[in-house]
Amino acid sequence: MSVVVYLAAGLFGLSAVVLFRRPRTAVRDPLTVSTCVAIVLGSLVFVCSAPLTLSAVNELTGIPNFGAPLTYGMLSAYSCSLLVLLIHWRGGPRERVRRMVLRALAAYVPLIAAVVVLFALGDARTERLTDLDTYYADTPYLREMILLYLIGHSAATLAMCVLCVKWSREVTGLLRAGLRLILAGSVLDVAGFQVTKYTAVAARWCGHDLDVLSTKVAPPMASLGALLCSAGFVLPRLLPVTLAHVRSLRDYRRLGPLWSRVRFVSTAPKPPSSWWQSPRERLHWREVSIHDALLGLAPYFDDRVRERALAAARSAGRTAHEARIAAEAVMLADAARRAAAREEPLRAPSGYRLHATEVSGTSGLVELAVALVRRPAETAVRRGTVRTFHG
Template identity: 40%
Template sequence: MNAGTAYLCSAGGLFFATVIKLLALRKNPRDPLLRAVTATLFIGALLFVTAAPPNLAVINETLGIPNIAAPIVYSILTTFDGVTIVLLIHWRGNDDPRVTLRQTRLCLTTYAAVVVAIFVLFALGDAPVERLRDLDTYYSGTPWIREMILLYLAAHSVAAVTMVILSWRWARKVPGTLKLGLQLIAVGAACTFAYDLLKYTAIFARWFGHDWDWLSTNVAFSLAGFSAFLVAAGFLLPSIGQGVGSRFRALRRFRLLQPLWLEIRPEIPATSPPPMPWWQPVEHRLMQRERDIFDAVLRLTPWFERATGATVYALALAEHSESRRARSEADASVIARAVMQRRSAAPTVAPELRWTVSSTEDSDDLLSMSAAMLRSPRVELVRQSTARVEHRA
């Protein structure tokens, strides 16, 4: 793969990550952290677009100044470094907003000064021969251009080390996909620092009369795209993992509620919307299932018998001594009995003798009631006794 294609592939990956964040930004346009992540990914993509050797030639030709693309790319890279550090500062947060603001201003001011200095040094220097791949080593001994190259590399190295430290320290304090994302950013930043070391080595070799340019043009080049991929993946992973995790939890809850939903399904009015098909968002299907359960519980209230609930509660409590679980079993047995009695009789339970189903008030209790509906022997016993009574009647 040639240099231009590789850089453009890296740019494509970062643009793809930017699009993912833009889609999320449409749903939450006022989220400052989301805007910052989107801007950072876009600047990274812009960096690889401008740094591709064919595009360097286009920039030089368009502006009519040999090698003018170099300070432009260096300034975009420096901007990316500064914005990335600021993003990590805000992402982590601080108990004192004044500290965050002070750190942000210091970082942005420093890197803005570096951007200005890069263009000043380029203007002071003389780089008449266009170099698209090896400008760093070719002009490593040229006054002012040499200083410009060392300045951008130094700023890049400081940013890489800062990112490694911030990411790794924070990763030790957080779990899950956020931890993994921070570790990816730290590894990507470490690769970035290795990129700088290779550049330094090739430049120093030139100063001592050796030709180690391949370290800069080949090895360092390979690390650039890899490190960008890791950093982009690190920023994307927490939000993607959070979304996947949220959907997985919703799907798990949807499935665990199925026994309860099947039990009360005869009480869902025919005029209610039919169950959503499987391709609909699981969050919407879960909301519909929970709504069906709540509506059915309200419709069955006149058939809730306190004696049944109290008996099952006492038996369950005596067996496993867990009051919340016992309450869920009692609620499940009352609902199971009410469903069977409603099919054949008008409500006969006086208001003062009705059982109050409370397991629908807490999400965990609702799941426990659904599990009891499927597995509790006491709920099954209530079903059998109710069936025998109805059969004799």
């Protein structure tokens, strides 16, 4: 059981590491901070609730079952952090957000303190690593401690369910998907963890033994519910960034043939190589460097090469835009060949502007790179359909 719980904690905490990978930027964003705090606390709840951790904490402190108030206090703090996260996520006037956050803290800080006090007042001499809730369900003070942490967690979870249902009616797209994941995780927590815990404790009060609900059913349901909630919080924030990185990496690679052809001309300073550079940063540097190289090759652009290649592409059935890009690729290849051979620039260089320099972003450069790889017009030239090169 401990291995499964530790694995869930690791997966839970990994999303916080990804969100907080740029600490200087992240600390300025209350939403990012509250997201990371909630996820880290959730991960700590998993770690603290593992039997191996409970045994180690009890042994280190010399207090039997000291891991119980530690886990319950951590779970209450996690419940509070979820409410704070939802408050920041919903947004609104700063004073209103601040006031709601203070209310959440005012409710849960005393609750955590009460959990510790009730444990100190109770008699928990027998160490219980997996069934403390039901074993001490009838013990004075410990009974109240167990009910208090469960009620505090239930209040936060039900509040999340209500907020998610109301807010999901107002939003669309990834945000709605994230809210639905949070709602699914919260419902699973209520039905799979809280209801089973309440049922097992109530059964003890009535003289029955349903401990299996508390020891076998509740923990995996709580883990799954927490992971769904974590995914719901992280999805709207990470997925757009991830997709942007994927697109940047794709364009970076597609620009490879164009960069290989013109890199000897570029004078753009190379940034310090860092393994943590994002694909977007790498793409930006390649884009700037290619534009610099195209500027350096401009004196070698020959309009006659481009016009003949354009005619060949149009006669091959290309659309006007496709023919233009194909002709530009042939002209660029010709210019790069002559620049690499250290030939003299043209006496009357072309004033023609490449399509890639007329559009923003990397789409034009990608089109040029793809055409440079295919270069059907240049193939036709080499076969003798048109003569484009000098000599």
